[in-house]
Amino acid sequence: MGRPTMNDVARRAGVSLKTVSRVVNGEATVDPALAARVRAAVAALGYRPNLGASMLRRNDRRTRTIGLLLDDAGDPFSALLHRAVEDEAHPRGVHVLSGSLDDDPDRELELATAFARRHADGLILAPAAPDQGYLARELQPGTPVVFVNRPATGYRADTVLAANRSGAAAATRHLIGHGHRRIAFLGATPRFATARSRRQGYRDAMREAGLPTCEAAVPEARGPAATAALLALAEPPTALFAAEHRLTVGALRALRREGLHRRIALVGFDDLPLADLLEPALTVVAEDPAAMGRAAARALFERIEGRAGEPREITIATTLIPRGSGELAP
Amino acid sequence: MGRPTMNDVARRAGVSLKTVSRVVNGEATVDPALAARVRAAVAALGYRPNLGASMLRRNDRRTRTIGLLLDDAGDPFSALLHRAVEDEAHPRGVHVLSGSLDDDPDRELELATAFARRHADGLILAPAAPDQGYLARELQPGTPVVFVNRPATGYRADTVLAANRSGAAAATRHLIGHGHRRIAFLGATPRFATARSRRQGYRDAMREAGLPTCEAAVPEARGPAATAALLALAEPPTALFAAEHRLTVGALRALRREGLHRRIALVGFDDLPLADLLEPALTVVAEDPAAMGRAAARALFERIEGRAGEPREITIATTLIPRGSGELAP
DNA sequence: GTGAAAGCGCTAACAC
DNA sequence: GTGTTAGCGCTTTCAC
DSSP: OOOOOHHHHHHHHTSOHHHHHHHHTTOSOSOHHHHHHHHHHHHHHTOOOOHHHHHHHOSSOOOSEEEEEESOTTSHHHHHHHHHHHHHHGGGTOEEEEEEOTTOHHHHHHHHHHHHHTTOSEEEEOOOSSOOTHHHHHSOTTOOEEEESSOOSSSOOEEEEEOHHHHHHHHHHHHHHTTOOOEEEEEEOTTSHHHHHHHHHHHHHHHHTTOOOOEEEEOGGGHHHHHHHHHTSSSOOSEEEEOSHHHHHHHHHHHHHHTOTTTSEEEEESOOTTGGGSSSBOEEEEOOHHHHHHHHHHHHHHHHTTOOSSOOEEEEOOEEEOOBTTSOOO | OOOOOHHHHHHHHTSOHHHHHHHHTTOSOSOHHHHHHHHHHHHHHTOOOOHHHHHHHOSSOOOSEEEEEESOTTSHHHHHHHHHHHHHHGGGTOEEEEEEOTTOHHHHHHHHHHHHHTTOSEEEEOOOSSOOTHHHHHSOTTOOEEEESSOOSSSOOEEEEEOHHHHHHHHHHHHHHTTOOOEEEEEEOTTSHHHHHHHHHHHHHHHHTTOOOOEEEEOGGGHHHHHHHHHTSSSOOSEEEEOSHHHHHHHHHHHHHHTOTTTSEEEEESOOTTGGGSSSBOEEEEOOHHHHHHHHHHHHHHHHTTOOSSOOEEEEOOEEEOOBTTSOOO
């Protein structure tokens, strides 16, 4: 009952346990005849090595597992990032254990701790909690971490971020360049640094053009209401910059409902599927979640393989994609 | 160097190793005073249990890990399914190891085998290979499997499928009900049972209405070309049923390019984000990936917890969502 | 090139 | 209640 062990294989092949271990691990120093007998026994018994046991004894102590903690595995941004991480891990024989945080600090702590107890070789984390100081306590010493999408507080490690500030400034300048002067900013509540950076980029561009700012900072679900409120102003904006994809969708719906989608310009942060098939097609500043995942995974594997030195900050460029909604005249 | 072990805690607390084990595992039969000393030592040393070691010795042999093998972690359908699985696993203290198969049989075998070597407690698999017979060899005996999204061949286990045939029939009947008689089917190459079921549903509805069928079976990337070919027929269809979401997007683009998107009716299988903001808005037969993930995970955990009996087949209903593109008159 | 003995960190079984 | 002994399945060390 239960799987056969190395011992069973050794007995059947008439060799020592250690010889089986050598064959299974592909160490060259085994007589071909013995190796063949071992392999025959492995096949006959259906022997499969137990990775948990080998990891316990092995010197390098690698589980060949990394942990990936993102906001929501079901969200397209996280999904693409996840896939990119997997694509870096797979050729290295590493598997990905993942979890969704839903902006919940407790859940971050819980999952990061759980992955540490499982001896993940490293962690990629999109911080949800206000502070990551707990990592120093909970992680196995020497376990590398890479932060992605949001900067961390209280723990220093490599960090991969989108060019939020410059991307937001580019979006705003694009609208200014098309003649707009009353450009409203629709952003998430500035709880996260990402939201603050994007607002800052908007302000940079407005200030350098000598234009007054007009900002709405709301929870992500309140996009339609916030857009409606902006449109109801005495001097309503002629253009909107929506700094989160959920707010972009909210703005789209509100403009549609008011019949203003061909009159008011709109640029969104983050690309959306089908954005090119809307009428007018949606102009966006696209992030590159796959590039972020790739960069984060590469940085993590470099650290796992021993790279030393100061934490690095890696910025992934954004791309302005003009499609129509951002080129409407005021 | 390295983490402190239970032994270190025991020494520091002046108790036996077994007492530490009892405290750490929350067994009640420990003197409160001793337990307090142990907990103090745990805190002082920063002791964290090693799950791998405990799993090796434990009787239940649970790793509290399940494997999830889907087509592509970056795809919205897989992502939502993944998230639903995670939501069932999380309250049970179980973590999810995932991998993308990209319709590659070798990759399915490789990843399923790898997860088996890691002693995952169970596996949720969207089959990519033509045969799953290898599972009998590779899995730890008694490891339950649930197939999702596609039926398996050569291995019997619980299976969760969308109502592909009846959903496709409903889509086709919807178009027939709106007066269409020349309705073309745009489907993936019938390599997978899913594609065949949808085609069958289309045929069911066409036959029961006494209408001739018109089918294009193409790789998923060839949606625009296949649509263009259908539109170029001597008697072109007045309505399209696109049986995969990538083909739906291809059809949308082709219709748009020909300026026919307000003339030719279109129903897609699988919902798309922003589908309601297109003009005309896209009518779909929506699958419910979250319900599929939930059902698969629940079935898996029931088996892990010992449920016996014949494999079950669970069908998740589809929902027709009329939005405009499917209600265009011929 | 091969094998015997030790032990990774932990829990099971059973004594005390 | 608590401790002792054995050993999960494997790799390491070191002798042969």
